[in-house]
Structure formats: C-alpha cells, structure tokens
Amino acid sequence: MRKSAVNIVLMAFLLVILIFIVLFPIYFTIQNSVKNLSDIFSFPPRFLFTPTLENWREVVLASDFLKFYRNSLVIAVITNAIVLFLASMAGYALARFKVRKKEDIAFWILSNSMMPPIAIILPLYILFSRMRLLDTFIGIIAVFTAFNLPFAVWLMRSFFEDLPVELEEAALVDGASRIGVYFRVTLPLVKPGLVACAIYTFVMCINEFFFAFVLTGSRVKPAAVAILNFLPTGVRGTLYGQAAVASILIMIPALLLFILLQKHFIRGMTFGAVKG
Amino acid sequence: MSKGTYTYFKRFANSDKHLAYLFLLPTVVILFAIAIFPLIFSLRTSFTNFTFGLPKVDFIGLKNFAKIFKDDYFWNGLRLTGIFVAGSTGVSLVFGCGVALLLDRLTKGAGIIKTIVLLPMVIPSIVIGIMWLLLFMPDFSVINYFLDLIGINPPQWILTPGWALVSVMIAYIWQWTPFFVLMISAGIAALPVEPYEAARVDGASWLQMVRYITIPLLRPIILLTVVIRIMDSFRVFDQVFVMTAGGPGRSTQVLSLVVYLNGIRYRYLGYASAMSWIMLIIIILLATLMIRLLRQVRV
Numbered sequence: 001m002r003k004s005a006v007n008i009v010l011m012a013f014l015l016v017i018l019i020f021i022v023l024f025p026i027y028f029t030i031q032n033s034v035k036n037l038s039d040i041f042s043f044p045p046r047f048l049f050t051p052t053l054e055n056w057r058e059v060v061l062a063s064d065f066l067k068f069y070r071n072s073l074v075i076a077v078i079t080n081a082i083v084l085f086l087a088s089m090a091g092y093a094l095a096r097f098k099v100r101k102k103e104d105i106a107f108w109i110l111s112n113s114m115m116p117p118i119a120i121i122l123p124l125y126i127l128f129s130r131m132r133l134l135d136t137f138i139g140i141i142a143v144f145t146a147f148n149l150p151f152a153v154w155l156m157r158s159f160f161e162d163l164p165v166e167l168e169e170a171a172l173v174d175g176a177s178r179i180g181v182y183f184r185v186t187l188p189l190v191k192p193g194l195v196a197c198a199i200y201t202f203v204m205c206i207n208e209f210f211f212a213f214v215l216t217g218s219r220v221k222p223a224a225v226a227i228l229n230f231l232p233t234g235v236r237g238t239l240y241g242q243a244a245v246a247s248i249l250i251m252i253p254a255l256l257l258f259i260l261l262q263k264h265f266i267r268g269m270t271f272g273a274v275k276g
Numbered sequence: 277m278s279k280g281t282y283t284y285f286k287r288f289a290n291s292d293k294h295l296a297y298l299f300l301l302p303t304v305v306i307l308f309a310i311a312i313f314p315l316i317f318s319l320r321t322s323f324t325n326f327t328f329g330l331p332k333v334d335f336i337g338l339k340n341f342a343k344i345f346k347d348d349y350f351w352n353g354l355r356l357t358g359i360f361v362a363g364s365t366g367v368s369l370v371f372g373c374g375v376a377l378l379l380d381r382l383t384k385g386a387g388i389i390k391t392i393v394l395l396p397m398v399i400p401s402i403v404i405g406i407m408w409l410l411l412f413m414p415d416f417s418v419i420n421y422f423l424d425l426i427g428i429n430p431p432q433w434i435l436t437p438g439w440a441l442v443s444v445m446i447a448y449i450w451q452w453t454p455f456f457v458l459m460i461s462a463g464i465a466a467l468p469v470e471p472y473e474a475a476r477v478d479g480a481s482w483l484q485m486v487r488y489i490t491i492p493l494l495r496p497i498i499l500l501t502v503v504i505r506i507m508d509s510f511r512v513f514d515q516v517f518v519m520t521a522g523g524p525g526r527s528t529q530v531l532s533l534v535v536y537l538n539g540i541r542y543r544y545l546g547y548a549s550a551m552s553w554i555m556l557i558i559i560i561l562l563a564t565l566m567i568r569l570l571r572q573v574r575v
Contacts, residue, residue, distance in 0.1 A: 014378055015389065022393055025407045025450065028418060032410055045418045090303040097296035107567050109303065112311045114563045116511040118532045119552040122539045123314035123321065126328075146310035149303055178295055207400035209514045214540055224402050231406070231518070240410055247403040254398040262391060269397065269458060 032244035040240050055241035059230075065246055068226035072250075074137065075212075075222055076205035079144040083152050083201050084194060086145075091156025092182060096165070106157065113150035117210045125214055135217035143211050148201045155200070155268055159193025160186070192264070199261060200268030203254045223250050315556070322550035328543035340550035350551060352526060353534035356441060360530055361509045364448045365502060371449070372456020373498075377486060379457070380464050390461065397454040405518030408447035409434070412519070437527035440520050444528060447515055452508075456501055463497040464490065500573050503566040507559060531555055 032040055034051040059065050093099065094106050124143065125134075133139030167189065171181045187194075209224045216225060227250065230243035258265055322340055326333050344350050375393060379386050396404070411419050412433040420430040433443040471489045480488075491498075513532040516522065522529040522537070529537070535555065539548025 018375060019392055022395060025411060028411060029407050041416055043416050044421050086302045089299040093296045093299035099296050111563055112307050114507055114559060115311060116555055116559050118511060118513065118535045119556040120311060120314055122545055122549050122552055123318035125540065126545060127314060142310055146306050149306060153303055203398060209402040224400055227402060243406050247406050251399045251403050255395065258398045259391060
C-alpha cells in the first residue's frame with residue numbers, strides 16, 4: 001500500500017504524542033528529584049530551574065534508605081537462588097518425565113500465582129505473628145519464594161520443552177545417570193531460560209510492595225516499603241523531592257535490566273504465551 | 277529421532293518415576309505450606325469472630341458472611357472495584373490495540389519505540405503511585421497546567437470524589453496498556469500473510485483488513501490478555517493505597533483496601549477473612565476461564 005504524505009504526518013504526530021505520554025511521567029520524576037521544595041510547589045510548574053542535588057544527598061547520605069535498599073537486594077538475591085534451583089527441577093520434571101495428570105499439576109502450580117495477595121495476607125499475618133516470623137528475613141523470603149515459584153516453574157518448563165531431547169538421550173545411552181544428565185547436560189543448555197527466570201524473579205522481588213508492607217517492620221523492610229517514609233503518611237512529613245529520588249533508585253534495576261536484556265523479559269511478562 | 281532411542285528414553289523415564297516426584301516435591305511442599313494451608317486456615321478463621329488482641333475466639337457459623345451482605349462498605353468496594361476493572365481494562369484494550377497497530381505500520385524504528393512504550397509495565401506499582409501522585413498534586417498539578425493550555429477546565433483530581441478514582445485509573449492505564457501492546461504485537465507478528473495478500477488483490481483498504489482479518493484472528497490472544505488484566509486489576513491495592521489511601525471519604529475504597537482496613541488496620545481478622553474468601557471465589561472463577569483460554573493459546 002502506498003502511504004500518502006498525510007498518512008505519514010498523522011503517524012508521526014501520533015508517535016510523538018505516544019512517546020510524550022510514556023516518557024513525561026518518568027522525566028517529571030527525575031526533574032522533581034533535582035528540584036528544591038519551592039520549585040516543586042510552584043504553579044505554573046517550572047521547567048527551567050536551578051537543579052540541586054540536595055534531595056539525593058538527603059536520601060543517599062543522610063537517611064537510612066540505603067539500609068532498606070540493601071534489605072531489598074538481600075531478599076531478592078536469596079529468593080532468586082532458591083526459586084531458580086527449585087523451579088528448574090520442577091519445570092524439568094513437568095517437561096520431560098511421564099507424570100500422571102501432568103497438565104493438571106502444571107496448571108495447579110500456575111494457578112497459585114493468581115491468588116489475590118489480600119486473601120493470603122490475613123492468615124499469613126496471624127500465622128507469622130504466632131511463629132514469630134514477622135519482620136524476619138526467613139519469613140519474607142519464604143513468602144516471596146512461594147509467590148515467584150509458580151511462574152518460574154511455568155517459565156522453566158517452556159524453556160525445557162524447547163530443548164531437543166536428542167542430546168540428553170545420547171548421554172543416557174552412553175550410560176550417564178538421569179540426575180547426572182540433568183546437571184551436566186540439560187542445565188547448561190537451558191542457561192538462557194535460567195537467565196530469563198532470574199531476571200524476572202529479581203525484578204518481581206525488588207518491585208513487590210504489599211506482602212513486604214504487611215509482613216515486615218523496621219528490621220528487614222525493603223526499599224519499596226521504606227519509600228513511604230517520604231510521603232505525607234510517613235513520619236517526617238511531605239518530602240516529594242526525596243520520594244522522587246527513592247522512586248528512581250527503586251525503578252532503576254527493572255528499567256536497566258529491561259532496556260538491556262529485553263528479550264529475556266518478554267516470556268516472563270506474558271505467562272510464557274509469547275516466545276521472546 | 278530413531279525408534280530405538282525413543283523407546284529407550286521412554287523406558288528410562290518410566291523407570292525414573294521417583295526422580296520426577298523428587299524434582300516436583302519441594303515446589304509442591306512450599307506451595308502447600310505458604311499458599312494452600314494459609315487459605316484453609318483463613319477459611320476456618322472466616323467462621324469465627326477472631327479479633328487480634330481479644331483472647332476468646334468463637335465459631336459463629338455464617339454470621340460473618342451474613343454481615344458482609346449487609347455491609348455498605350463491602351458493596352461500595354465491590355462497585356468501585358467493578359468500575360475500576362471495567363474502566364481500566366476497557367481503555368487499555370482500546371489504546372493497546374491502537375498502539376500495536378500503529379507500531380505494526382512502522383517500517384523503521386519500531387524496535388526502539390516498542391522498548392520505550394513497554395517501559396511503564398516494569399516500573400514498581402508503588403513508584404507508579406508516587407509518580408502520579410506528584411503529577412496530580414493538588415494546586416500544583418502539572419497535568420492541570422497542560423489541560424489549561426489546551427483550554428480544558430481541569431478538576432482537582434485526587435481531592436474530588438469520583439475524580440479520585442479516575443486519577444488512580446489513569447495511573448493504572450498508563451502502567452498496564454503496555455501489556456496489551458506487548459501481547460497484541462506478538463499476536464500480529466504471528467499472523468499468516470495469505471489472507472492479507474488475498475485482501476490486497478481484492479482491493480481492501482487498511483481499515484477493512486484490520487476490521488475483517490486482524491481483529492478476528494487475534495481474538496484468542498486479546499481475550500486471554502483481557503482476562504489476565506481483569507484478574508490482576510481486581511486485586512489492585514498499591515496504587516490506590518499510595519495515591520488516595522481510599523479517600524476522599526471512601527470514594528476509592530476498592531475491595532482489597534476494604535479487606536486490608538478490616539483485617540490489618542482494625543484487626544477484625546475473622547470478618548476480613550470471610551470477605552477475602554468472597555474475593556477469592558470471584559478470582560477462582562476468572563482464573564478457571566483464564567486457564568481455559570491459556571490452554572487454547574498454547575496449543
């Protein structure tokens with residue numbers, strides 16, 4: 001089809017609007033992070049102002065936000081290790097072994113990820129407070145593990161299914177044991193899947209708010225919850241500039257990983273329905 | 277694959293049944309401990325008057341459920357959640373289809389534009405809430421500044437009942453329209469070329485091809501996407517919590533928030549558990565539908 005000039009202009013116009021709508025909120029947050037309070041509270045909004053690193057200094061050096069950020073990383077890394085180990089095994093079993101009612105088990109596992117957090121948080125809150133697991137790394141990591149596993153199993157299974165079985169068969173014929181084949185042949189082959197799974201789980205852990213908000217306190221609180229300290233509901237009053245700084249720090253891992261490793265993300269984001 | 281190795285492989289897999297269960301066991305145990313058992317526990321709690329801080333717990337049968345059906349806050353929450361789900365999913369669907377079709381027509385730069393367009397969906401919900409709180413900030417809203425410029429008289433977004441819910445929906449639509457773009461673009465990429473060639477020979481316009489070929493062929497993936505988004509937006513919490521915390525009044529108290537307030541804030545855990553089970557049943561119905569659709573798409 002030949003595109004007329006009008007068509008091209010219209011498309012360019014739509015694209016500019018689209019990109020503006022997507023990027024403006026992100027740009028505005030960055031802008032707020034380098035504004036002082038009087039520039040933030042001005043109308044009409046100031047797009048030209050003297051940038052200041054005061055908010056950054058406050059958040060990074062003067063507040064305990066980095067401590068909570070470290071909590072986030074600890075939780076994300078440990079959860080990730082456990083999830084990767086367990087999900088690859090379960091995914092492999094579902095992809096390769098003959099198991100009775102395999103499809104039903106697979107969908108049962110997946111269905112756990114659709115559970116509304118609000119339904120599970122009340123009993124967990126009661127049980128955790130009885131078992132003294134509130135505000136502990138063990139408690140929050142157990143919850144994050146359980147809520148990332150279903151998806152990870154599903155994802156790993158789809159990657160195992162894409163591998164040709166011939167290599168494994170050859171190793172089996174050569175007399176290797178099933179477990180030996182799994183660790184020495186299959187796992188190395190499925191590395192892209194493990195990477196995809198790790199990135200996805202990591203980002204989910206850093207981004208999660210609700211469980212951490214209810215189940216953690218001042219000790220192991222992750223950054224996504226600690227950010228509330230800068231908001232009007234927090235103890236220190238309204239600190240929008242600092243909230244913007246904290247926002248940027250929290251979204252940086254996800255944005256960077258997505259921009260650099262997009263193809264590893266896509267499958268995770270689409271329930272494996274779309275091959276990335 | 278030769279027949280000999282295949283039967284060998286099959287025999288081997290069969291003989292290693294134990295290994296399969298060994299591989300599945302840890303996952304199943306963890307899911308039982310952290311998801312299934314708590315749910316059963318919560319069902320039991322929902323038949324009691326369990327309140328944190330009160331020593332005595334009595335079974336009160338179905339009284340909690342009876343009370344919920346007379347609870348104004350529950351119905352208000354259900355209504356607001358319904359509006360939120362329908363509004364945000366509907367608008368995202370329309371925009372998502374539009375953007376995906378627009379990207380499909382690009383000959384150059386589609387990759388980088390798509391990366392930009394997908395960015396919002398990897399931003400944490402809590403940050404989305406803070407971003408849009410700043411954009412809608414009463415009296416200093418930059419959005420109102422832009423609306424003023426194009427001659428629209430803007431409302432005081434998060435301070436006005438009605439508009440407050442719309443504000444959160446706008447943030448939510450901004451966050452999740454990319455998911456529609458992602459899914460529909462993938463669907464478009466997998467479309468067969470033959471129908472389009474035939475249509476072109478017959479002199480069909482672009483709009484006609486979209487209407488009579490693209491959309492009908494994409495129906496399964498669009499349906500799946502809609503159901504996933506309905507399920508997910510049904511449990512919205514983070515964005516509402518940060519932006520309006522349920523206010524003004526109770527004009528943004530969606531169901532998750534009502535359950536949270538009853539259970540965690542006011543500590544009526546028996547009552548809140550009963551309410552969460554009603555939510556769970558609605559989600560289970562949706563999930564069943566979604567799994568059926570997912571099976572279709574995967575095949």
